[in-house]
Amino acid sequence: MMTHRFLSLTAAAALLASAATAEEVRVYNWSDYIDEALLEKFEAETGIDLIYDVFDSNEVLETKLLAGGSGYDVVVPTGSFLQRQIQAGVFQKLDTSKLTNMGNMWDVIQDRTARFDPDNAYSVNYMWGTTGIGVNTAKVAEVLGEGAPVDSLALIFDPANMEKLQACGVHMLDAPDEVVPAALTYLGLDPNTQEADDLAKAEALLMSVRPYVQKFHSSEYINALANGDICVALGWSGDILQARDRAAEAENGVEIAYNAPKEGALMWFDQMAVPADAPNPDAAHKFINFIMDAQNMAAASNYVYYANGNKASQAFLAEDVIGDPAIYPTAEALANTYIKGPYPPKVQRVVTRLWTKVKSGI
Template sequence: MNYRLMSSVAAATLMATTAVAEEVRVYNWSDYIDESLLDQFEQETGIDLVYDVFDSNEVLETKMLAGGSGYDVVVPSGTFLQRQISAGAFQKLDQSKLPNRENLWDVIEDRVSKYDPNNEYAINYMWGTTGIGVNINKVKEVLGEDAPVGSLSLIFDPANMEKLSECGVHFLDAPVEMIPAALAYLGEDPDSQDVDTIEKAEPVLAAVAPYVQKFHSSEYINALANGDICVAFGWSGDILQARDRAAEADNGVEIEYYAPKEGALMWFDNMAIPVDAPNPEGAHKFLNFIMDAQNMAKASNYVYYANGNKASQEFLEEDVIGDPAIYPDEATLENLYTTSPYDPKLQRVVTRMWTKVKSGT
């Protein structure tokens, strides 16, 4: 986190001294693109692409709210997008410069409009679910053959977690993901904005927190792939990446992803242009480039996330479009929920609760 800040500071200083050619600065999630696309963009447009990464919405939001980030394209998730729009962090997209917009998938655009009314500020890049990644052999070794791998009880039942702690469990360090999941486990409304309801999540989370080896939003990819941990509650694509890394390494680790049957959070990562972007022109070019059906397919084929681009689907590989963990079937889609941002007061309660859960105080 800190190191990413440092590297981008260093990058920013570097850029300041060499800013001669036109350039676009993109700030995206780590491990979230096929890097050949970056070269391709530079070749097609002649614009220098500066590509920088982050691993939490919070880091991105801090930069957006501080202003003057120097980025032209950023990728906030749904609730964060909504809050940053209302803080005035983004500029409206110039639709005339985005001819590829017609490629987008109306189903997804419709869902994203919850956060970005009329889809004025952002385009959807990827979407996915938050669920459970398991090292299936180890989990069965610890919990037996009938381990509840598809259920939230795997990670919220202290009896299971106590045993799983032997082989290692990681949770996302993101209260906006974990609290709705705990509410879903309790049968409450995961999108509740009611303090009393939200506080019901605390004992659930607190009961299992001692068995969580680490709360972190990106380390679990490697940890899962290496076999250092056996369960991660994380984002679908990340867990699928871990699955493929393990398969490539041929280290005997077998990873599976489950969208929990009690309901899974559906999230959207969207590209937007900061209000003070140095090169909004170039930013539009980048957005349009990304919305090209083949380019978007290339990205999805690489990162194993579903995208919001209907036209790209014909170019997707079978193990992406045909994998229900990536493109869920109708029944699963029904079971997915979305959340809304908390107001600042509720946010403080949530973060405080989260700190309490993590530190055990």
């Protein structure tokens, strides 16, 4: 895993001058998820030595946290994982007196994240997005005609469509927590269901389209979409927008579009939280408060093309971020989203098993 260590010469000099008070804060965030200029800015403003590590799956983060003694001060799990981790006693409550920028937060998002973290006592939203469908517009039109249901889950869950689409390539996330709720939504069932019967129906649906899926993978689709190797992907909004921009930059004639499914889109939240055993919770709060600054948060979103939960930052967002309904959905579209909570262990096992069957056929 890459470790970015930012320590300017002046900061080093400052540290030498006040060696006794040298402080450091360790942050563990998703890869490619911040404007690195912000990290240097934080060090310059606070004089705190920032150690910034990255991960690329919630599972890896969670295992580190559950094993205890991770040594991190700030981590950024996704909402459903956060909820379970709070129950396991992984985190400490935030000291709101130290978070002077709390007033910047967006109530629309706060209301939703309170579903995972009651009263938002343990976490502050970093970014959020939806899980939806990325398409290579021209290729899909070629295969399915102009009226292709690109904004519907039917595109990927109707075997008739998939049979035709397999020629140009379909990828799905290798994440049962994302794909199973989508299948349930397509079937008109509760995406948060824990009923064995409902899950069995989702499994049957997934099995019916499985032969046409080229690969279940959670990151390869970015390049594959951008290069034109595949024409449809069920993926995360920001990643698909990244593929869109890469294709545009490459000027290879590939045109990618992202749509949140009209049947309902899964909305996810990545939350900043402080582990209970954080070595330096005080610096952790400083870092979180720094990110909660309207301009800093806007800089991060402008860089990674994800929406954030900071209302005040919207004034500083670039037009192609705030103005893109794929990033900041309309109020109407926002109403058409759902939140997915964690499964209890027994149901999680059933879902994982279901997923293994979908992938391997066993």
